[in-house]
Amino acid sequence: MAVGPLLHADADAFFASVVLRSRPELVAVPMAVVAHVFVASANYPARALGVTGGMLADDALRQHPGLVLVDVPRAEVEEAGDALFDLFHECARAVEPGSVEEAFLDVGASDWDAAVAAGHDLRRRAAAELGLPVSVGVGRTKLMAKLASRATKPDGLHVIGPEREAELRTALPLGEVWGVGAATRDRLANLGVQRLGDLDDVPRALLQQACGTAMARRLWRIRDGTDDATVRTVEARSVISAEGATSGYGRADLSTADLVASCAVRACRRAARAGLVAAGLVLTLRAEGGSPVVVKRSLAEATSSPEDVLPVARDLVATALADEVATVRVSLTGLLPAGLVQQTLF
């Protein structure tokens, strides 16, 4: 398939941005989102002070007494991540997830102008509809698109066109190629390879010895410009979950039953997109600070259709004796490729 330029879309300081939607008074204040005892994400004022993900929250606070620490709002983060991927899918014909908040997108662009226009549109919609800043990189291959989005952060769009791409394929330091770890970098440095162009001076066998066949092949391809430019949609997993909170950004509070239904629909959509059908359904209902109530049931037929799943979900909620529910997790379990299930049926 002939493919035009592709996009890498990446939410900026995702966890922090999710928090800032409902707490805009913290936008200009150094703020870090904490998961367990670590900083999971810091807003840009905090980053300017040197607060980074992975720091111990206590250390960050000791160094910067004015820093505001916020617990990660897990359910809200998940809802926002799902909404972000819904938007990705609306804007693209193929979406390859990189994490909960970034993806490669094939927007079907035949030229650079079309790709850039799609990128601007995505950014505008993410801001207007989700309240989230998303940076977009445009490039011919996945590496180039990702380098472009990294270069434009925060809250920008950047294009790495043919000329810049040619420069990078010589001058790019290996540390900036994603997936090249510190150990590999050290071994390559011992061969005199610091930048992509240095690969030309190393005998192929020596490079393979130093970093393994797969990595050597990947590096040569990057050097030659024949690296991966295909957006792959397939997800292989056995469980898909969607989580939500009864109160959330930009909407009225939901009843437990309505929240379960909306999470079930989100989970079904994700499964369907991945071409998977589920054999079972698990609901986890949690009160603020309480222990979770878990209820589960098998589905009569493997499915990812909301019409099949919603009645079972409604039934299950009715049997779960949980009050004051704050968050809900709906999990589709026993996932199998839809095609495989059809084959066994016939």
Ligand SMILES: [Mg+2]
């Ligand atoms: Mg990000």
